[in-house]
Amino acid sequence: MKVLLFGGAGYIGTHVALEFLDRNDTVGIFDNLSSGLRSNVNDQALFYEGDIQDKDRVLQVLKEGWDVVIHLAAFKAAGESMLKPIKYSQNNISGSLNLITGCIKAGVKNFILSSSAAVYGEPSYLPVDENHPKNPTNYYGYTKLCVEENLKWYAQLKDFHYVSLRYFNAAGYDERGRMLGLENNPANLIPVVMEVASGIRPNLLVFGNDYDTVDGTGVRDYVHVTDLAKGHVLAADYLNAGKGNLVVNLGSEEGLSVQQILDTARKITGKPIDAQYVERRAGDPAKLVASSQLAYKSLGWKAEHSSVETIIQTTWKVYQANQKKLEP
Template sequence: MAILVTGGAGYIGSHMVKELLDREEDVIVLDNFQQGHEAAVLGGKLFVGDIRDTSILNKIFENHAIEAVIHFAASALVGESMVNPSKYYSNNLYGTLCLLDAMHQYGVKKIVFSSTAATYGEPVKVPIQETDATIPTNAYGETKLAVEKMLRWYDTAHDIKYIALRYFNASGAHESGLIGEDHEPETHLIPIVLQVALGQRSKIDIYGDDYPTKDGTCIRDYLHVSDLVDAHILALEKLRTGGESKIYNLGNGKGYSVKEIIETARIVTGHQIPAEIKERRNGDPAVLIASSDKIKSELNWTPIRTKLEQIIESAWKWHLNHPMGYRKE
C-alpha cells in the first residue's frame, strides 16, 4: 500500500516525502510545481500534475493501491489571497473537493490535511486552542477552514477519516542539508533574514517596534519543519489504527519576537544583518502562540528541535549549500 503526498515537491511536502522514504513507505508524489521543485523530491514515484485534474487522479488511484493521502497541495500567500481569492477557492477548496471525490470513488478512507493557524484570524487569547473561534481575516484562511468543514461532511457521508493539522510558522530545514525552504517570492521571516546574511538583500524590514511585547516587535510561534513532519507521521498512524477524525494545533508553544529572530541569525551566521524599522502592517497581531497540548496528550507528539538556534542553524546550513535555492540545480 502506498501513501499519496499531494504538494510533495514543496517545502513541507518534500520533508514529508523524505521521512516516509526513510521509513521505507511506498510513496507517490503529485505536484504541479507551482511552488514546488523537482529537485526537492528525493524518491518515490512522481506525477507532475494538478489535483483539479481528474484524469491524473484517476491514473494514480487506478494504478496504485493508495492507503492514505497526506494533502499539502495549496496556494498559501495571505496577501495574494486578498487580491486574487478566485485562485485560492479554485486551488485550495475545489482542488480538495476533486481529491476527496477521487478518494471516495476508489475507497481510500484516510487523509491528513495541512491546515493553518490562519483559520483563527485575530486571536481572542494566547496561547490559541483548537476550541477558540475560527474567524479568518483573509481568503487563504477562509479556504482552509472551508476544507476542514468539507472534510467533516465527507466523514459523515463517506466515512473518510481525517486529521487536520493547523500549523503556525514552519521553519528550519532537514538535518541532512539536502532539502529546505525555497519560495518565490519569499515571504517568511527566517529565510528573508538569511538572504540578507547572504548579501541577496540589503536589509531586513521590521514592521513596527511599538507593540505591547518585551521588545516592541511581533511575537510568533516557530516550529521546526522536522517536528511538524513527525506530527504527520503520528496522525497517519492514528488513522491507520482506526482513529477518529480530529483537528490539532501544531506549534512550538514558545514565541520569538522579530528582533530575537534577527539577533539569533546574526549570532548563527556571523553577519551584521542590517535592520530598518518600518510602519506597522495592518492586521498584524502582537502575539500568535499555539497551544499544542491536545496533540501532545492524544498522540504523544513531542517537538524536539525547539531552540531558536537549532531552527536557524538548520536553515542557514541549507541556504549556504543552496544560495540560489533549487533553481540553480
C-alpha cells in the same frame, strides 16, 4: 504503508516524504511543480506530475491504491490571497474537493490535511487552542477553514476519515542536510532574513517595534519543519489504527519575537543583517502562540527540534549551499 503526498515536492512536503521514507514506507509524490522542485523529490519516492484541479489525473493516480493521502498542495501566501481570490478558490477549495471526492471514488479512506493557524484570525486569548473562534482575516485562512468544514461533512456521510493539522509558522530545514531546495519567492520572515544575510536583499523591514512584548517586536510560534513532518507520520498511524477524525494544532508553544530571530541570525551567520523599523501592519496581532496539548494527548506529538538556534542554523546551511545560485 503506502502514502501519497499531493504537493510533495514543496518545502514541507519534501520533509514529510523524508520521514515516511526513513520508515521504509512507500511514498508517492504528486506535484505540478508550480512552486515545488523536481530536485526535491527523493529518488526512493514515486513521482507523478499533475495538477489537483485535473480530476482525471487525480483519480488515475489515486486508483493505484493508497493507505493515506496527504494534501499539501495549497497556495499559501496570505497577502496574495487577498489580491487573487479566484486563484485561491480554484486551487485551495475546488482542488481540495477534487482530492476528497477522488479519494472516495478510489476507495482511499484516510486523508490528512495540511491546514493552518490562519483559520483562527486574530487571537482573542492565548495560547490559541483548537476551540478558539475561527475568524480568518485573510482569504487563504478562509480556504483552509472551508476545506476543514467539507472534511467534517464527508466524514459524517461517507466511510472516510481525516486528520487536519493546523500548522503555526513552519521554519528550518532537515538537520541532516538532505533537503537543499529553496522556496521560490519566499514571503516569510526567516527566509527574508536569510536573503538579507546572503546579500540578495538590502535590508529587512520590521513592522512595528512598539508592541507590548518582551522587546517591542511581534511574537509568533515557529515550529521546525521536521517536527511538522513527524506530525504527519503520527497522524497517518492514528488513521490507520482506526481512531477516527481529529483536528489539532502543531506549534512549539513558545513565542519568538522578530528581534530574537534577527539577533540569533546575526550571531549564527556572522552577517550584520540590516533592519529598518517601520509602522505596524494593520491587523497584525502583538503575539500569536499555540497550545499543542491536544496533539500531545492524541498523537504523542511535541516539538523537539524547534529551538530558535536549530531553526536558524539549519536554514543558514541551506542558504550557504545555494549561495552561488543566489548571487545576482
